[in-house]
Amino acid sequence: MRVAIRVDASSEIGIGHVMRCLTLADALHRNGATVRFISRVMPAHMVQMMQERKHEFRLLPKRQNDDGIREFAHSHWLDVNQHVDASDTMEALGDHVWDWVVIDHYAIGAAWEKVARIKNSRVLVIDDLADRMHDCDVILDQNYYVNAQSRYDLLVPDNCFKALGPSYALLREEFYETAKTEAERDGxxxxxxxxxxxxxxxxxxxxxxxALEAPDFYKFQIDVIIGSVNQHKNSLFDRYAENSRINFHxxxxxxxxxxxxxxxxxxAGGAMNWERCFLxxxxxxxxVAENQAETSEALHQAGIVLNLGRHHEVSENMIARAVRNLDSDQVAMHCFSERSKNLMLPDGLAITNLKVLSTILDRS
Structure with a gap:
């Protein structure tokens, strides 16, 4: 089986889209599939990661978008219109017949997908926004919404398989392995x-x-995950170089x-929500992005996370107050943990990737 994945990553787009596509690609590769990534913009270290995992990569040519068309809220992410991008992508896939084309891109909708369906067998769309029409066989939206099961009713074909909700989250294999041996949290x-x-x-x-520099927080050890494309990383490394409590990764x-x-x-309230909840x-x-707002608030209302709101509204004092409140409420911490796991594991351990993978294979 051959699977093509159209996805981009940059400082504006972030790397969350490509990371979840890599998770899917790895699962497919383990089952014998050949996977090719197609991108117009992709950091070099992400390309290296793809190739180290035995996936193919093709970079689309740089072009100027001279028609001024902005179909969607995120159309500027594409730099060209959908028709040009679809044509370039099909050219990059012209050496083989592809069983599936996977699209994870907020600037791509039904017009692009129609081209892929003509040239290839099946289309799987990974989305979070439900803000545009799609022409696909499978729609995957791993987010938690009150109206999750109806968000795409008018946006996809009637025969489209809807893989909706956190039980379809794309989690790397390391999370399943870690969950098997994880001790119960004490709050x-x-x-x-x-x-x-x-x-x-x-x-x-x-x-x-x-916010965590307050003296009453000196008792905490702090791990910080930071990306290589983070433009602030060097100033952070310099500021906390002598702080033994803080470890950067x-x-x-x-x-x-x-x-x-x-x-x-x-x-942040993006894909890491599901990784945290799973464990x-x-x-x-x-x-930190508008597409995180609704699902983060829904998780907050369900008592699964403590959502402080949009980043420009959140102060250091708000963060410190939230940490102090949780530090003094072991019961609340335990409840957050249990509700998180229950959200992700309604049917037992390690179901999410298998659901997505089996959907693709079964419909080939």
């Missing part, structure tokens, strides 16, 4: 994990670390282990 805070994705353009990491490959060792996480790690969430 006490000794170690805090801070992580705001690969780029963290608004430097929420600095805000959180400053650049381009961490052991995120599951770091989460398992932590007692509380402070981070029952209580979380203080700060929304």
């Amino acid at each position: 006490l805070i000794r170690k805090i994990l801070v992580g705001f994705g690969g780029s963290d353009p608004t430097n929420e990491t600095a805000k959180v670390l400053q 650049e381009n961490a490959t052991n995120v599951a282990s770091l989460m398992s060792q932590a007692d509380l996480s402070i981070g 029952g790690l209580p979380a203080i969430v700060i929304v």
Whole structure:
């Protein structure tokens, strides 16, 4: 089986899209599939990661978007219109027949997907927004919404398979292995994990670390996950170079282990939500992108995370107050942990990747 994946990554787009596609690609590769990534913009270290995992990669040519068309809220992510991008992608796939084309891109919709369906067999779309029409065989949205089961009713074909909700989250194999041996959490805070994705353009990491400089937090050890494309990383490294409480992990490959060792996480409301929930790690969430707002608030209302709101509304004092409140409430910490795990594991351990993978294979 041959599977093509159209995805981009940059400081604006972030790396979350490509990371979840890599998770899917790895699972497919283990089952004998050949996977090719197609991108117009992709950091070099991400390309290296793909190739180290035995996936193919093709870079689309740079072009100027001269028609001024902005079909979607994120159309500027593509740099060209959908028709040009679809044509370039099909050319990059012209050496083989592809069983599936996977698309994880907010600037791509039904017009692009129609081209892929003409040229190839099946289309799987990974989305979070439900803000545009799709022409696909499978729609995958791993987010938690009150109206999750109806969000795409008018946006996809009637015969489209809807893989919706956190039980379809794309989690790396390390999370399943870690969950098998993870000890039950006791609700006490000794170690805090801070992580705001690969780029963290608004430097929420600095805000959180400053909040944790208060003397009553000296008892905490702090692990910080930081990406190589984070433009603030060097100033953070310099500022905390002599602080033995704080350990930075650049381009961490052991995120599951770091989460398992932590007692509380402070981070963004994107894909890391599902990683934290899977391991029952209580979380203080700060929304760093608009597409995180609705699902973060839904998780907050369900008592699964503590959502402080949009990043520009969150102060150091708010973060410090939230940490103090949780540090003094062992019962609340335990409840966050249990509700998180129950959200992700309604049917037992290690179901998520298998659900997505079996859906693709069964419909080939």
